Amino acid sequence: MNFEKKLIVNSGNQNLLNELIKSINECERFYFSVAFINYSGLQLLLDALKDAGESSTKGKILTSTYLNFTDAKALRKINEFPEIDLKVFVTDRDIGFHTKAYIFEYIDSYKVIIGSSNITQSALKSNVEWNVEIVAKCDAAFIQDVLREYEDLWEASTVADEVFIQRYEDFLSKLVSINKMQSVIYENSEYIVPNRMQKRAMENLARIRSFGQKKALVVAATGTGKTYMSAFDVKNFKPRKLLFIVHREEILKKAKETFETLIVNQGVTFGLLTGNHKQKDVDYVFATIQTITKCCEEFSPDEFDYLIIDEAHHATSSSYERVLAYFTPEFTLGMTATPERSDQNNVFDLFDNNVALEVRLHEALEDDLVVPFHYFGITDIDGVDLSDVDIDDINEVAKRLKVHERVDYIIEQMNFYGHDGDKRKGLGFCVNISHAQYMATEFTDRGYPSICLTGGDSVDVRATYMKRLEDDQDELQFIFTVDIFNEGVDIPSINTVLMLRPTGSPIVFIQQLGRGLRKHSGKSFLTVLDFIGNHNKTFLIAIALNGSRYYDKESLKVAIATGFANIPGATHIQMDKISQERILAQIDKENFNSLKYLREEYFEFKKMNQGRIPFYLMDYIKYDGAPNPVKFINREKSYLQFVAKTEKSAALKNLLLNDHFVGALEELSSKLPLKRIYDFVIARYLLENDMITLAIANNEILKHVKSVNEDSILHAFECWNQAFYDDAQKSRQLKLFTHQNGELRKTPAFTDVLGNAEQRLYIEDVLSYGIFRYEKEYRDEDYGVPHFKLYEQYQMAEAALLSNYRKSHSSFRGSGLLVNGKEFFIYIDLHKEADIKESINYKDELLNEQYLQWETQNSTSPRTERGKDIVYNHERSVNLHLFVRKYKEIEKNKTEPYIYIGRGDIVEFEGEKPITTKVKLEHPIPAALYTELTVKV
Known part of the structure; x- marks a missing residue:
């Protein structure tokens, strides 16, 4: 009998999670058998399981105690679904349990997915996994074998009731205690190696120094390992004496510990120079700015070979400027997460505009420098109406959000989605102080101990509450806050973020999100619940999540429709249907290139710039999520x-x-x-x-x-x-x-x-x-001549510049084929508009990730020299450079750029005037880009 078969892998345009959600939504019944279930994976399936229960779809889930990987918390959550039966296969020393099978029953057939994936966030979304999906009629022998094996395992397993789960949980707790005692081992610095970000930064720093440059800046998100990077670089540089400066003593102590861990057996002494410590006679001095400012003249100007300024965005202040003006080191390194400036001085200028590295959110996720996040966009309750209010009218917005029913709804959603770890440690972002105070009071009254913390609270007060929230034994669960820009709000173990205010700025959104992304041993992911109201700026959420400063209407719509498939790793973004439809409708209505929109974008950014006019283009480098200022130039x-x-x-x-x-x-x-x-x-x-x-x-x-x-x-x-x-x-x-x-x-x-x-x-x-x-x-790559980078955007005329064309560059426009010697540049519109008459009969299309079909101009014959150069390009050493765009125009009066997809060779052709060709691409199109180019929304 013939089966329908396909391979499911985790890539840019597909993953096992999407296949499971689709199958749960469509089937009559489902049966899972997996070796283990983590809450990180189960959380991603919760909405699908809930919808299945509401439509009376029944299911059985079978897992095991194999290697003690299954979370007791996940078992308890599954038991909240009355339509699902749960059993656990209890393993022992002799019998392991390795099954990974997902069975879906339909009216006259079964779908079986068998492979390598358990229910964890990584297995469902980002790991290299192979899962084979087979669809066959109910009476197929293969299906009957699978069902028989499943039933045998089910009968041999234990019902996972509360008594069983509690006993298993107690066992795991004892195991954790034992493991903690066993895991205290000596850490050998030789085994600590740089991550990808740190390696890139060190290579760039070495290159910058090789040309006699004496200063450089590294911009990277909090928690991505900047201090380790600087220690690695110092280890390579081998300065005789080092000065490390920062403004807070607790950061300084951690930095000193990092350096002591990495730089051992080199005869180097370390010391603190602070209000409490005066260790000046050491090789590597770790000083607070407050102390070094008072005593810098006790050192000679050339005392230190290497100077490090941590939190370098403070370095434009007078105290830092004084110290920087006094010392003359061989090299100065600045490090910052947010290079915004606190006055009219520019932190980039301070480091001679030598940026060794800049790592923003998507790159940090891709390089595994921060934890993945699970974002759930949830439509706010009907009782909150923001459709007729200006979201900048803070007091009115706060008044409308302070609704008891909304608090109940937030708590209901929070409990449904849960969180990673035992204790909930949450940050809630509010509109203003009165809203934050209201939320803290309401949560506390409902049994979720919370406090309100703002910039008005002293450093000591903030530190006390943050310490309490981090403490697993303390009852405090939430800090509600307003002014998120304070560096004091940095709590690594945060596992829940509540977005309780309308998003008026992608910058603010990303900064709020970033507060919970720091890696911590107690969490494997961050839960983000965003309560999306009906105000007219909800589409800004999509701009923030999309992660690209250079977006267009079409790319945003595809991102929403595909669940932001372009976001790296195990991060998951999910919006409910109402929120999706609202955002898509707003994107359709908005003109991102209109003067009205550009002015709104500009003034929102000005607000982020502390109300100061952003006079310079470099101001837009400061924030992840800032607008693309080239749009203002084009205007x-x-x-x-x-x-x-x-x-x-x-x-x-x-x-x-x-x-x-x-x-x-x-x-x-x-x-x-x-x-x-x-x-x-x-x-x-x-x-x-x-x-x-x-x-x-x-x-x-x-x-x-x-x-x-x-x-x-x-x-x-x-x-x-x-x-x-x-x-x-x-x-x-x-x-x-x-x-x-x-x-x-x-x-x-x-x-x-x-x-x-x-x-x-x-x-x-x-x-x-x-x-x-x-x-x-x-970056610093050599792209050769023509100077094209794969998957970057280009206008037609830029091919002239980048291929060293020696005639008028303005002649490079208006045609689908442009030529410079043996370099042929082919420009393809994939989806033609019906009103472009000469394009109606074209057959240009992507056949798959590796091949495209392209039709030449009507005058081209394979018997002419030009035609031969095209159809026999490989034999005639002609390079065919391919540029594609989805549409010529997405918004009125704005011609879209092309995307360079690399070189290709003609492998088949037919006809003449025009010739229809099949082109094999040198580089297959990445899955996420292929989706964006082919999916119509």
Whole structure:
């Protein structure tokens, strides 16, 4: 008999979890048999099990005590579902239990999934797992064998009632105590190795130093191992003397312990220099800023070879500036999670704009630097109506949220989804202080001891309550808070986050989320419950969760429809249907490129900037979730012009009366975001120097990338000389540099612009932003010529720049095929709009992740030289570079960029004028991107 079979693996567009949820929703009955069940995996199935129970779908779940991996808590939770029978196979020394089978009964068939996955978050979502799904008629011999084996195991197992679970739980508790005693072992520093983030940072620091740079900054989320990274780098650098500075003594003590663990047997002495400790005569001094400020002159300026500033966003304050001005170390390293500035000074400038590493939320999840989170977007109760209120009207929003029924609903959902670990340790984020106080009182009255903690509370008070929340024996379960920006709110063992306020900013959302993501031995995941109201900004949640600063309407819709399949690891994002529909409707209605939307985005960011005007592009680097400022540039040709118009600033408008200054800003801004770093590195060098040669440029560019192409440097020189501009471009664009006799120099007009100190700041800002963003997106890799990175976005004309095209670059547009020598650039619209007549008959489509079908222009014949170059490209050494986009236009008057999917070879073709080809891609399209390009919402 024929079976329907398929392999289920965890990848970007599929995983076992999705298959189980779909099958539970569709089946008549289900039967599971798995070696173990963790709460981390069960939580992801709770809604499906609940829906099954409400539709009277019955199930049996069989698990085991094998290796004591099953959570007693998970067993107890399953027993809350009356439609599910639960049994446990009790193993012993001789008999193990390894089954991983999921059986679904339908009216006339069965679906059986057998493979490697137990019910854990990793097995269901992110581990390398193989599970085979077989669908067959009820009377198939295979199905009967499976059912018979299942029934035999079921009969041999024990009913998991409360008596059994309590006995098992007591046994596990004793086991944990024994294991704790046995696990206290000597930690050998030789076995502690850098993680991926730390290795990248150290490689970049070494490269930065190799070019004589003396300062660098590392930006990485809290809990990702910055202190260990700095210790590894110090271990490699081997400074004679080290000074480590931070503003809080408890951070300092932990840092000293980390260094002592890693740097052993090297004859190095360590000491604290604080209000309580005065250990100055040691090799490696760990000092608070308060103390070192008072006594820095007791040391010579060159006393320390290596200086580390932790929490470096404080380093713009006067006390830090004094210390930094006094000492002259060989190298200074700054480390920060949030590089926002506390005044008009810029932390990036302080470290010479050398960013060794920037790690944001999605990267931290991908590199396993933080715990996964399980996010549940839950529609708020009908009794809370925010549809007619401005969410910036804090007092009115708080008044509407302070409803007893809402508190009951929050607690009901909280208890349904549960949490990791024995004791609930939660943070609840509220609208204002009165809302936080209300929630703390209501939770306490209902038996969930809670307190309200805000920035108004003293450091000691905050520390006391945080310690209580971390204590497993203390009854305190929740801290409700408002001002999340205080560094004091950092509690590693947090296992629950409640989002109780309307999301008005992706930045705030990510910061709230981040408070619970720190790794801790007592948790394997964070539970996030977001109560989504009917206000008009709910779509911002999708922008925050999507994790990309550079989004469009279509990518957001696909992310929502696919449960944010692009998010890495075991993290799970789930929204109920009402919330999904609300958000999708808002996204459809919103125009992300309208002046109205851009202004709202700008003013929301200004609010995050402590109400100060964000004058500089580099301000947008400060926060994960910040807007993409290039959208503002596209609106007004330069960021400063957008700010001047939006703020109605007379001072800025006066500054912009200088035509040469405006021309310079527009010329530089037109190149953002950078696709080749050469041009801006050359320009930045010329801010300080009269001229630059090819040799000097080579050396400067090597500070940022691993290798340099000499012809590309020459091409960059020629580009600055406007050699490839057409006449119209030359008449519009200010010329900044001239190229003559192998040298590039500033024009008199640009020299005049730079002579004004205020104008120069804005010019430097555009260059710094371009270089920083390039390094973030492209890192230091050499992409060759043409200079394309897989899966990045490109406009047609950029192929001319990146392939060193020596004719007018404006000619690279308007056609599906562009050519530079043996480099052919093919541009494909995957989904055609019906009103584009010449596109109606095209047959361009992705056949699967490895192959696409492409139809040439109507005039192309396989008998011409051009046609032969295409259909026999491999034999004729022609490189076919493929660019695709889902739609030409998603929002009105906004042409979408293409995505580079790499090179391909024609493997089949037929017909002529046009030729229909089948192209094999050199690199299969990643599953998440394939989903985004093919799924229609």
